[in-house]
Each structure stands twice: as C-alpha cells, then as structure tokens.
C-alpha cells in the first residue's frame with residue numbers, strides 16, 4: 001500500500017505543483033496578506049462560477065503559448081466523498097486535457113481566489129507540457145478509476161469521458177520545478193481572469209509544509225508563495 005499512501009499525501013498537498021521560476025530565497029518580498037480564516041467552505045456553485053471565468057482565459061493562454069496543443073480543457077469534479085483534498089491534471093484517451101477536483105478540496109478552500117488559483121495551476125501543468133514529461137502509473141490511476149464527475153461544464157458526454165481517465169492519473173508526480181512553473185503561469189492565468197493569485201496561494205499557508213524533503217517532489221510552501229509574489233509583481 002505504499003503507493004496509495006504516497007498518492008494520498010501528494011493529493012493532500014495539492015493544488016500541487018510549481019514552475020520554471022527558480023525561487024530566490026534571499027530576495028526581499030512584500031509581506032504576506034493575512035490568511036482568510038473566516039471564509040465559508042466553497043461549494044460546487046462557487047467552483048462553477050470560477051470555471052466560467054477561468055476556463056476561457058486558460059484556453060486562450062494555452063493557444064497563445066502552445067498553438068499546437070489541445071487546449072480544449074475538460075473540467076470534472078470527483079464524485080466520491082472519501083478522497084482527500086486534491087486537484088489534478090491529466091489527458092483523456094483522445095488527448096484532451098482534463099482537470100479534476102475532489103469535493104474535499106472545495107471544503108478546504110476559503111474563497112474563489114483559492115479555487116481560481118488551483119484551477120489555473122492545473123491548467124498551467126498542461127500548457128507547460130508537464131504530463132508528457134512524466135511517467136504514467138496504472139496502479140495510481142486505479143485509485144481514481146471511478147471518477148464520475150459532475151462536470152463543471154457539464155453534460156452527460158463529459159461525465160462519460162471522465163470515466164476513462166483513471167489510467168493516466170498516476171502520471172501526476174511532478175518535480176518541484178514543475179510545481180513552481182505551474183504556480184507562476186497559474187498566477188498569470190488567475191490574474192487575467194480577474195482573481196487575486198496572492199490571495200489564492202494562501203491556501204498553502206493552511207496546508208502542511210513539505211519543507212525541502214517531501215518525497216522530493218513538492219516545493220516548500222514559502223517557495224510557492226514567493227513565486228506567485230514575483231509573478232504578480234512582474235505582471236503589474
């Protein structure tokens with residue numbers, strides 16, 4: 001059961017990975033805004049509202065940056081209640097990019113900026129081409145093989161397609177640099193969609209910090225926050 005445990009840990013930290021920006025730990029940065037602890041857990045309705053704004057921006061960004069890529073994102077919600085907070089990005093059998101969220105992730109998030117940042121981050125993994133750079137694992141995929149999705153889009157055809165993606169979920173073990181890359185591009189997408197990635201990335205302040213050694217794949221939370229701060233400062 002080692003791998004399922006590992007995957008669960010990975011999932012718990014989700015809105016997972018990062019970008020090509022190398023963290024400069026010694027660089028002076030603006031102080032973080034205070035964590036929003038008073039917000040209500042987010043709902044599927046909140047997520048749908050975020051999807052309506054973020055998805056077109058993510059697809060536009062995808063077409064601008066990777067004209068040859070399939071940029072027609074499908075966004076699904078894992079229908080099971082027993083999965084930990086997580087989001088992921090994968091490809092279905094036709095090569096269409098799929099972004100999945102578990103219900104627990106909604107409950108773990110405190111505002112739409114956090115949802116938008118997580119969604120943008122996952123879209124960025126696809127745009128940056130991280131999936132082809134990782135190896136798939138049918139074992140890990142089996143865990144998500146029952147994905148039933150209420151599509152956040154959302155139609156019967158989409159739900160059916162979502163059931164076919166389990167076999168590739170296992171590909172999601174990205175490197176720290178991939179995570180930071182996705183944070184950086186994700187921050188730009190969220191910003192363009194009208195959300196605040198500085199507020200969105202604060203989700204990680206409530207999450208367990210993997211420090212420098214968590215499976216060697218997840219960057220410390222501070223690096224992620226600094227990456228987003230730099231990206232937003234550059235964009236503004």
Ligand SMILES: [Zn+2]
Nearest residue numbers: 015016017018
């Ligand atoms: Zn990630």
